[in-house]
Amino acid sequence: MGTSIAQLKRGQKGIIKEFADDLLPIKLLELGCLPGNEVELVQVAPLKDPLYINVNGSHIAIRRSMAQMIEIDLIEDIPSV
């Protein structure tokens, strides 16, 4: 089991690897959430869910359950905030 978007910390980035689930809505892809794209966790809602991410220039909110299905490679160096 690799890392998923749900495991990112605020400000951390990753590269989307592949989708763990075929059931992810096409809508997510169209918004730019595609394998190979960089994703950044912008905010986490106060109750830890949903997550607010920036992927491919799109700022979107998704629920944690969906974030868990999107696997990523972590980009280790956290850029200066």
Add this chain to the structure above:
Amino acid sequence: MSKQINVALIGNPNTGKTSVFNQLTGLNQKVGNYPGITVEKKEGICKLPRGVKAHILDLPGTYSLNTTSLDESVAVELLLNKNAKDHPDVAIVISDVENLKRNLFLFTQIKDLKIPTILVINMADRMSRKGITLDIDLLEKKLDTKIALVSTRKKVGIDRLKELIADYKNLSVAPNVDTTVIAPEYFKSLRETFPNEDLYKLWLVITQDVNFMPLEKNLVKDSSSFNTKSKSELKRLQQKETIKRYQFINSILKETYKVDINAAKGLKATLDKILTHKIFGYLIFFVILLTIFQAIYDWSSIPMDFIDETFASASEWVKTTLPPGMLTNLIAEGILSGIGGIVIFIPQIAFLFLFISLLEESGYMSRVVFLMDRVMRPFGLSGKSVVPLISGTACAIPAVMATRTIENWKERLITILVTPFTTCSARLPVYLIIIALVIPEGRFFGLGYQALTLMLLYLIGFGAAIISAMVLNKVLTIKTRTFFVMEMPNYKLPLIKNVTYTVWEKTKSFVLGAGKIILAISIILWFLGSNGFTDKYVNAESIVENRIEKEGLSSYNQESIAYNLSIYQESLNDSIAKNVYHLAPEQLIDSTNQLKQTLLDKAKNQEIASYKLENSYIGNMGKAIEPLVKPLGYDWKIGIALITSFAAREVFVSTLATIYSVGSDEEDTIKNRMAAEVNADTKKPLFNLASGISLLLFYAFAMQCMSTLAIVKRETNSWRWPLAQLVFMSLFAYIVALVAYQILK
């Protein structure tokens, strides 16, 4: 008349379609619904250079041509169906310069349908702040289209856009991306089966997930070629297509679009941090909520009082000016009071929409949804249910309409079903008068009991909504894939023009939509209340006159007249003593007698009206249901008010005013009169703590609003849900009221 060009505005949500639409059409627009469904249809006329006219359509926002909701499918249907009445001669894709990459996805899809397409890059005013530079000429060449760089905020670029529309014949219709390469064999067999169809269109039809309007899918289904791919294979192909499109777009933008990263960050990040903060976020939301309540209940009371008085005096004017008779009564008591009953809500509705559109335009609403989603989910609701539940405190009708943004059908249905529990403004007059009657004036830690009761009723309404949502969540076995994807748009200062149009349009559609029903019902009620079949009804006047002659006026009226007279005399004597007036003793007696006569006449008319109502159709109905409402502590008079207020709750007070034969404009008098009413069985006051609480609870829970039922029918497309709502809520209200009365009495 020269031929009109059909123009469709299409684009991602929040890119400024409506703003461009407003710029192009001005007030030349009308808002309706697409036939048979409740998706809003905005169309307008725009004059173009060289005497050309264009019919402009503002389509619902969509991220792509793969639809996931009813709103989106309207846009797609229109583009795919060449025979549709509004099928565009030219499509205008509106994009936001800050999200160009994503916006171009939709653009390439439409371009591939071989529809002449213009690209509008909107929000040009934000480019310098965000450090964006664009090579428009190169972009035009690469995308094989014409581009208008526009800022609707600064009113820049609209003229060029008009020029481009008028010139649409010169647009290229060559596609951008060749989709067939993702599965050459498959597309080849499609081509062979349907030699005359456009391939990309076929592909879209085949892959449509949601197909609300039967397109030509049947045609495809019948043929064997459709079955050659399973659903998941198709989905993989769609993924391939998506990736391919983004490759195309990325390669183009690399050459034409530059962002200076340092300029880009800033305000949005800071605002996000504060507005979604775990303490400040909720605090700010709470303050905004309070402001909205303040506006709905406090600020709007001024125009509401004014409207109330205007209609009362208009009705009075009609009665005194027109010749007496059936028609005059119908106008004065049926139609005018019916229209008044609708118009009175305009200030609240307008304030509500003002706030909601401000919150939506500014981009704040998405942050609320983000904050609240996890909070609402255990109850089977979504973050997007928050807006309807807030709107419900003004009126359930716009609230039910506001549920359309919820993608998940189950969450949406639950929201629709529970929204009527929230305390809408029509309950307020009922609450206020009953609280004033039965709740003592004392204070509890500085807060009045009465205010506390009112607050408690709000909480009860909200609690009922939440709890029934939880129950429905368990009971309803609707399987829908939950997906929740929401864009977090940039923060913007709302455009006044957009806000004004929204408030105007929504208010208008409320008045016309709900208004029709309320008006119809008030006329029916008026008819039932002012007609009867019994002798008693027909001879009401002589019967009452006889009774007054023999027994005098009712004791309540006698006392109140005596009281009024004594006050009048006192004040006259006072004035005389202070030398304000100089009156001879006989003048004093004269003027007192005159007043007495007026009061007597008024009392007599009121008693006749009361007697008539008692024996009218509605009166008979009230008596018929008395056995049913007795266990709740009510008598047949309250029974009548329950029936009349079934159409709309606020009618309760005015019905009681008529029954107790006092003018409905004299609020204190109604209250005094109600306080004097005695329960025939117990000989105690009819409105006591037990029956009062029972009434309050009944009104808190009962589904007494025809317009809401009608709107729920419209939004769920079936009678099943509104009927379930009606039965469940009424039963629940009855049981709670029954238990409350039996315990408290």
